[in-house]
Amino acid sequence: MENTEANHTEDPNKTAPPVETxxxxxxxxxxxxxxxxxxxxxxxxxxxxxxxxVVVVVLLIIYFFFFRNNVSN
Incomplete structure (x- = not known):
């Protein structure tokens, strides 16, 4: 669970600080x-x-070369 502080409020009218240089x-x-x-x-x-x-084609070649005839009955 997150540790959040419910009482945190920020003034919407406050201007942001300038960009730091x-x-x-x-x-x-x-x-x-x-x-x-x-x-x-x-x-x-x-x-x-x-x-x-390319990856899909290589995986299909590997599948058909090694696992095509490996069906269990």
């Missing part, structure tokens, strides 16, 4: 880190559309 000066109450924008132009989908069919 000097951590050493604000160690006690640091602001959020700056965001990192990285391009996502080479996703895993390009590799998966080739890897999955």
């Amino acid at each position: 000097n951590y050493e000066a604000h160690k006690a109450n640091p602001g959020p880190a700056p965001t990192v924008n990285e391009p996502d132009n080479k996703g895993a989908g390009q590799a998966m559309k080739w890897i999955i069919p």
Whole structure:
């Protein structure tokens, strides 16, 4: 079970601290880190559309070569 504090409330009108640029000066109450924008132009989908069919074919070859005649009656 999670340990949650039911009495925690946050003021919705309070402004967020600015993005942190000097951590050493604000160690006690640091602001959020700056965001990192990285391009996502080479996703895993390009590799998966080739890897999955090859793996399926290899597994089918292994099945038919080793286990096709191994039927118990």
